[in-house]
Each structure stands twice: as C-alpha cells, then as structure tokens.
Amino acid sequence: MARLKPGTRIRSAVCATELMVIQAPAGEVDVRCGGAPMIGIDEPKPEAAIDPSQKSGTQIGKRYVDAGGTLELLCTKPGEGTLALGDVPLSLKESKPLPASD
Amino acid sequence: MNLMMLLEMAVSGFPDRVAVTCGEERLRYGELLAAAGAAAAEIRASGAQRAAVLDVSSLAVPVGLFASAWAGVPFVPLNYRLTGAELDRLIEQIVPCHLVTDAERAAQLAGRPGLSVTVREDFLDRARTGARLDAEWGMDPEAIAILLFTSGTTGPPKAAVLRHKHLVSYILGSVEFGGAPEEAAGLVCVPPYHIAGMAAIASSLYAGRRVVQLPSFDADAWIDLVRREKVTNAFVVPTMLARIVEALERRGSVDLPSLRALSYGGGKMPLTVIERAMALFPATTDFTNAYGLTETSSTLTVLGPEDHRAAAASDVPEVRRRLASVGRALPSVEIEIRDEDGKAVGPGVRGEIHVRGEQVSGEYLGKVTRVGADGFFPTRDGGWLDADGYLFLEGRVDDVIVRGGENMSPGEIEDVLLEHEAVADCAVVGVPDEQWGEAVAAAVVLAPGCGVSADALREFVKTRLRSSRAPQLIVFRDALPYNETGKLLRRVVRTELAEEAL
Numbered sequence: 276m277a278r279l280k281p282g283t284r285i286r287s288a289v290c291a292t293e294l295m296v297i298q299a300p301a302g303e304v305d306v307r308c309g310g311a312p313m314i315g316i317d318e319p320k321p322e323a324a325i326d327p328s329q330k331s332g333t334q335i336g337k338r339y340v341d342a343g344g345t346l347e348l349l350c351t352k353p354g355e356g357t358l359a360l361g362d363v364p365l366s367l368k369e370s371k372p373l374p375a376s377d
Numbered sequence: 378m379n380l381m382m383l384l385e386m387a388v389s390g391f392p393d394r395v396a397v398t399c400g401e402e403r404l405r406y407g408e409l410l411a412a413a414g415a416a417a418a419e420i421r422a423s424g425a426q427r428a429a430v431l432d433v434s435s436l437a438v439p440v441g442l443f444a445s446a447w448a449g450v451p452f453v454p455l456n457y458r459l460t461g462a463e464l465d466r467l468i469e470q471i472v473p474c475h476l477v478t479d480a481e482r483a484a485q486l487a488g489r490p491g492l493s494v495t496v497r498e499d500f501l502d503r504a505r506t507g508a509r510l511d512a513e514w515g516m517d518p519e520a521i522a523i524l525l526f527t528s529g530t531t532g533p534p535k536a537a538v539l540r541h542k543h544l545v546s547y548i549l550g551s552v553e554f555g556g557a558p559e560e561a562a563g564l565v566c567v568p569p570y571h572i573a574g575m576a577a578i579a580s581s582l583y584a585g586r587r588v589v590q591l592p593s594f595d596a597d598a599w600i601d602l603v604r605r606e607k608v609t610n611a612f613v614v615p616t617m618l619a620r621i622v623e624a625l626e627r628r629g630s631v632d633l634p635s636l637r638a639l640s641y642g643g644g645k646m647p648l649t650v651i652e653r654a655m656a657l658f659p660a661t662t663d664f665t666n667a668y669g670l671t672e673t674s675s676t677l678t679v680l681g682p683e684d685h686r687a688a689a690a691s692d693v694p695e696v697r698r699r700l701a702s703v704g705r706a707l708p709s710v711e712i713e714i715r716d717e718d719g720k721a722v723g724p725g726v727r728g729e730i731h732v733r734g735e736q737v738s739g740e741y742l743g744k745v746t747r748v749g750a751d752g753f754f755p756t757r758d759g760g761w762l763d764a765d766g767y768l769f770l771e772g773r774v775d776d777v778i779v780r781g782g783e784n785m786s787p788g789e790i791e792d793v794l795l796e797h798e799a800v801a802d803c804a805v806v807g808v809p810d811e812q813w814g815e816a817v818a819a820a821v822v823l824a825p826g827c828g829v830s831a832d833a834l835r836e837f838v839k840t841r842l843r844s845s846r847a848p849q850l851i852v853f854r855d856a857l858p859y860n861e862t863g864k865l866l867r868r869v870v871r872t873e874l875a876e877e878a879l
Contacts, residue, residue: 282518295382297549335554337554351385370708374679374681374682375552375586375610376669376676376679377573377612377640377642377675
C-alpha cells in the first residue's frame, strides 16, 4: 500500500516493470504487479517470486487504468507481471492518436 | 519527472533507430543518451548554472537539451539573430552559463565573465567520446527544463520558464510512445529558440520519429531535403508554407512522395495560402494546424487532417470557415473565453483566450506567474469558440483598436480585406486620432497583377462589417514586416501608419 501522486515512480517487487503515476486517488492505493504490492523506485526488492497466474506483462509507453478511472499509470519500463488494483487487473487505456503538431 | 525519462524510454524502446539527422551527421537514440551524459559531465564541471546554445539547429541542440536535463540546469536556446547589445541583455540574465556557439561568436564572447564558451564542433566531439556524468538525473518535477526568451514582438524579450513537469505533461498528453512508424522522419526548420523547435525534438523522440534538421530555412532547400531524407512529417510557420507553395508552383509539380503530413502554426495562416497548399499537394497529404504559445509548452489546440478535409469540402458556411480556425483543444487542455470583466462567455462571443492544463506554465524568469488562482492562464490572445469548440483567433488583446469607445479586433477587419481578390496580405492597426481616440488604418499588399483603390476597399469592408470598421487610412505596400519566424511586426506597421496619418 502506498500513497501515490502524479509523477511518483514505483516499481514491481517481482519483475522489471517500472511505472510513473499519471493520476491516482487520494489515500492508500494497493497497486500490485505480478501478484505482489509494488514498491518505491528506490526501495530494495524483497525476496519474492512472481505469481504464475499474474504474468500477462506490461508494455513500455502504455497507460494502465482502473475501471473507475481514478488511477492511471504509465509504464516506463516493461516487465512480465500483471498490473492490478487489489485483485482487479488494470486495463490498457485506449487513446485516440493525435496528429503530430510540431 | 524529467525529460531524461522520455529519452531513457525511447532508448529502451528503439535503441537502434536514428534519433536525429543534420546534414551528414546523425545520432541514434543510444548515442544521443551517451552524448547527453558526456555533455552533462562537461556542464557540471564548468560550474555553470545554465546551459545555452546560441546557434542554428545542429546535433548540439538535442544533445544540449538532454545534457542540461541530466546535469540539472535549465537549457537556454538563444536567438542567434540578436545583435551585441540585445544579446548582452539576455546573457546577463543567465550567467553563470555554459554556452555552445559558432567559431566567430565564440571568439567574440571568449573571456566574458560568467560564460564558459565552446564551439559547436568541439562540444559535439567531446560529447561523442567523453565519459558520462557519474550521477543520476534528478526527478524533481519543479526543476526548470528550458528558459525560452519570447520573441518580443510586443515588448522587450522575457524568459518563459518551462519546468520538467510542463514539458513531460505536454508530451505524455499529446504523443503516443513509439507511435511513429520506423521510416518516419520529421523535418524541423524552425530555429531552436522557437518553442516549436524544442517541442519537435521532444515529441519526435517520444514518438520514435527521426528528427531531420534544416539549419537555415529556404523553400528550395526544404523541398530538396524532404526528397533526400524521405521526410514524412514537417512543421512550418505560415510564411514558410507560402514560400514552399510558391517554389513548388514555380517548379510546376509536387514531387514529394514521402511527405504524408504537414503541420503549421506559430502565426495566423492566411486562408488563401492554406487553400492553395491543399489544392497543390496530393489529397492524401494530412494538414494539421496547431495553436500554442511558448508559455504553454507549445500546442494547445489542433485542427487535424479530417477537419481540414471536411471544411474544404463543405458548403455549410459554419463548417467551411473552420479552415480558418485553429481547431479544438487537446484532451488535456481546457479553454475559456472571458470578457473584460473576467467572466466566461459562450460560443460565438469574442473575448480573451484563457487556458488551463498541466503543460501550461505562464511563468517568467524573475517575475510572478500570470496564472490565476483557478489555474487559468490569460494568453492575451483574443478569440472565440464556435458551437462545436473550434477556436478562432482574433489577434492580440493588446492590439484591439478602440475607436470612439467601440472595441474592434484587427483580425476581423483583416479577414474581410483578405477576402478581396486583389489583396494578398494586410495588417490593420489603430493610429492616434483626435476625434475618435484611435482610427482604423490598414497596410495592404496587392496580389500580383491586381489593382484596387482605397475607396473601393473601404466600400468592400462596409458590405461585410459595420461602417465604423472600414479603415480610415489605407496605404499600399510591397510587403509587410515579419520576423524570421513569421510573426507580423505589428508595432512597426503601427509606427509607420501613425506617421502617415499625421
């Protein structure tokens, strides 16, 4: 469990995934990756293994959101784990591409 | 947040793609990262608190930008067209500073207190071979990424402060990571001291699109470079597009098969120019108009390719006129039009454009922010929104003409004059008038081979607008004064016409 604000960086405890918070609800947020709670970008990784049922992977540059639209995370480094809020997997945010303007 | 995070992502996403090409030189993403690290070490060692580039576009610009972000100092692209005294005033504000420039300038500036001056080629040689700064970059979102002196067409130049949070938010809000196909190449011909030049580097990098630099704009050089480098995307200011269209018409054909998208902005695009361009280029060419300011980290609104096609093909006046609009706000940007009392007004009503969003800085070096308590930044640009949210610009609020207590926007009168077939370009300004306080005056450039009298133009304006808006004074000119990035020097026109009005 962690308090998240835009710009906060977190990483997976069990795979290579790194994320930056774009948007997050106030208070404690239970973001997990590969079945384990995510940790601060500078925190040492605990001795833990990825949950084999939580291995759908993360893609660099993609955004992940919860169903309620309160949490949005940008993947800055990809890994093997599935992202979830509590037990509920996050989904890929679909965005309409904008034309290049500069 | 740090711009370096974007570069780091790009390096891991597509390390072997070419990030930037200039002439015969190029840097792949991985090489750009390494060069930024070495240049960061040099900046750190110099003790400078800012890093400037006083030069045309070259590989030193992206290297300098990311090296500054890595070293934790603001990057300052300076206008290389400024003369000694003008430049001195800017340098005073940024010392102690590490400065990259050409050999001639380097010799002139050598030994200046607070400046560590280096020549571009030497800087790049060291960056390609040196050891990276042995320290991580900071992630403080409040740290300043870029200080950009505004063009100063309305007053002395002041430095807009763009923090990492503004630029990173802009990129994340408007560019899809790796969204560009492998062969994509974006031609950058605006100078580094233009916000579009800075934004183009960051957005192309994040999209995975190779940046192709054209150090000095010339329509024929631009056309040749598009062909040689198989350019797919390009951004131009309105005067550049006008010259490119003329050059292509002279050549008699548009043989630019790689070019898929042309975006333009940085000034008001005359309807005649964009219509000619759309008629000239293949129908598959995507045109995008963007409106933004230095203070807003570049683009705020976009008129996209589908908007262009729909407007050009429509007989409905409300849709057709959108070709003269700057499109709709980015999803991450809010726009409000407010009246003189600061109250928001509805569609169709003119007022000042206010904008809000994570990318909006609205702050100047050494001065308080102009952003209000509600987060909105007053752009000082006048405009109005149509019922579907398309934004129409009306010129600077400070250029509004007050004639006998009646406010008139020069843009509105200019648009009407430009509809006349004999008018190629025009500028409307207020000049002092004893009776009315200000009178409407116009400088008009005639289209080649055309003639029209001042009286006939006045009558033409009266058929479209209230008679008070018909210019009292109309003078004919061979050309209007623009700065090198296509901004009309309205102050110059005003001074000249005020003298004529006496």
